[in-house]
Amino acid sequence: MRLAVLDVGSNTAHLHVVDAHPGGPPQSVFRLKAPTLLADSVDADGALSDEAVDRLVSAITETVDASRRHAVTDLIPLATATIRDATNVEEIRDRVREVTGIELRSLSGEDEARVTFLAVRRWLGDSSGAPGAPAAPLLLLDIGGATTEIAAGSGEQPGFAVSLPLGAARITRTMLPCHPARRRDVEAVHRHVLRSVRPYASAVPAGALQVATSKTFKQLARVAGAEGRLTLRGLHDWIPRLTAMRPEERAALPGVAASRSRQLLAGAVIAAATMEALDIDHVDVCPWALREGLLLRRITELSRS
Structure with a gap:
């Protein structure tokens, strides 16, 4: 079909x-x-x-x-x-x-997080080489234009899922008006994200696989020089550099589309502050996300009908 x-x-x-x-x-x-x-x-x-x-x-x-x-x-x-x-x-x-x-x-933001979690879990299963093995706990991060989703749990459905109004485009529009950005604005975004995410740190299971998805994370991983993995150290190295750049300078970085260059800094600050709040130092970047989750869910529905 x-x-x-x-x-x-x-x-x-x-x-x-x-x-x-x-x-x-x-x-x-x-x-x-x-x-x-x-x-x-x-x-x-x-x-x-x-x-x-x-x-x-x-x-x-x-x-x-x-x-x-x-x-x-x-x-x-x-x-x-x-x-x-x-x-x-x-x-x-x-x-x-x-x-x-x-x-x-x-879908609600929480439902988007659940569908994306399904996609990432299937991707991990397809690439693990260990069919039938017990699923490891999974932590998922997803930064969109308007929201950031966090989900965690075992199996194909997360035990915890939340959507927060911390999208890269939204934060750029409301809190980062200047490009190059002012240091005080960047610091304000960092504090805002920390306050917003910290209440959910206790929901992250011990020993969870740390996975991120979305165009924002893919671009940041390429910019930080470790395609497929994004580290907190890499973000800390790059945020001051992105702060000092004009959007057209960011667009010249590897993998950064001109249409997203203005919001790249906000994405980096959101990613760094979220990782700090959840006490993780890296995420692996998954190529599957919400679109794949919707397709996988629909295939399952059709196979049962």
Whole structure:
């Protein structure tokens, strides 16, 4: 069966088309990213601007048309936190439905964390080389545009999951107005994240595998020179350098897209402060995330029907 997930976020509408069979991992067929660039288009009342909604509808139209060209039989359209939390979300959904025929869905932040946890657990299982072995405890970190998710537990469902309003785009917009950034602003973000995350430190199981996912963590791992793993030491080395850079200088770093260069510093500070609050010194970066989790969950549902 040919399935697709359309992940509509603050930077892009990302379509991933796969061929899926029960009992096996989804096989990638086609990907398309269409820019949404919503991060700087939220007004003081929490609504997306008319121009941003136009970009959003155009991006969704492009990706939905592509899914039809690739004969997708089951499309999972997901609007993540920037759209889900917009005060004009119902108007946005109406526009998308009228133009594309697609009904945008949303999950709560905690449910997104649970679905992403499933994807990471399956990825670890596929790469462990030890089928049937007891699952080690897992800690998952995921920094998005509007929120940061933390989940932990054993098995395929976390015993603990939380979504916090600490996304890289949100923090950039609200707390890091200048680029190069002011040191006092960076320190304020660090303190804010520490205060927000520390209450959840006791939920992290001892000896847990420490895994992160999301574009933010992938970019930071490449910038810090250890692709596939991000260390707290590497973040501490790079945060002062990122603070002193203009967005166009950050965009020249390996793996950093121009559309995300402004929020890279916030991502780095959020990552570092979260790791400090949870008392971990590194995370391994997983290539599977929310999109893969949605596909895996849908394959399981279809196999049971």
